[in-house]
Amino acid sequence: MKLRHVLPLIIGFVFVPAALMLTVGILILVYGSVARDYLFGILILALVATTIAGTAATIAILYREARVAKLQTDFVNKVSHELRTPLTSIRMFVETLQLGRIADPVRQREALEIVAEETARLSGLINRLLDWARMESGRRTYQLTRQPVEPIVDLALQAFEPQRLHGQVEVTREVPPRLPPVMADRQALSEAILNLLNNAFKYTGAEKKISIAAAASGPTVTISVSDNGPGIPQREQKRIFDKFYRAHDPLSRSIEGTGLGLAMVKHIVVAHGGRVAVSSDVGEGATFTITLPAVVLEPAPAAQPATAGGKG
Ligand code: ADP
Secondary structure (H helix, E strand, C coil): CCHHHHHHHHHHHHHHHHHHHHHHHHHHHHHCHHHHHCHHHHHHHHHHHHHHHHHHHHHHHHHHHHHHHHHHHHHHHHHHHHHHHHHHHHHHHHHHHHCCCCCCHHHHHHHHHHHHHHHHHHHHHHHHHHHHHHHHCCCCCCCCEEECHHHHHHHHHHHHHHHHHHCCEEEEEECCCCCCCEEECHHHHHHHHHHHHHHHHHCCCCCEEEEEEEEEECCEEEEEEEECCCCCCHHHCCHHHCCCCCCCCHHHHHCCCCCCHHHHHHHHHHHCCCEEEEEECCCCCEEEEEEEEECCCCCCCCCCCCCCCCCC
16 A cells, blocks of 8 residues: 555544644643643544544545546446457457358458457557556566657657558657757657557547657756647546546547556656646647656866877
């Protein structure tokens, strides 16, 4: 159990009574006998305050646990559905081919292509779940080495290429030269960027415009992915990074997803000592920004003035 899970209980049952006892102690020290006269009343007050604070903390924890449990149940239902859909389609096509019901070789090839696509979707989903399981259990490790930003952005764009070719999407890329490097696990960071690109693609309407930009900003480097989609309401913006969470609008619900993508992005970015944030207005698209500490480069040693002349 993580500290932040039990923090409300610690505050409710330990900090509040400790603070009250300290106050009582100080009152007795300062006001002596007068305070002692009120000691019983003060202690009753402390007891009541502790009970209230502790109960409130317990309710807060139970409420949060119930919310996570509900998200988890939704997640299991969703994943089962997403596993079953491609499996049904694979089984259907394989059976039809087995029974020799598709005689036309062109249609046979089309059917096989669908089977291949659905298989890829299935293994993509399973890999995602396994990846998440490794992150949650702390088994996913990152090899952080000094890396230039541009090739990482390009690796993500390269992996995004099939999506780009599949749908109508205009992608712009803005990566200035001479950006400071970052300490990064190249593969993991490009996966995080790819997740943002995939979301920008998924949640944007017919005329998709996605842009990816990197910039140096003080002691940090930022990598942003923007889209011209429906945007994300303010009240959802914090929660979309929670595991299993999916926004409540009908559009999101009609699009495939597990609610793990942004939680994975956050996990990867935090492991890099960075943060990820969203800025969006409804109807105005969304911009997700990854901020990473820049590696401070040692200044190049000043050139030694050439010494003229030799031994005389
Ligand atoms: P998933 O896409 O599998 O649902 P994510 O964790 O990637 O899970 O995203 C969580 C939610 O955030 C999505 O369900 C969606 O509602 C919202 N979201 C993410 N990216 C965007 C985006 N670019 N535009 C609009 N909504 C988004």
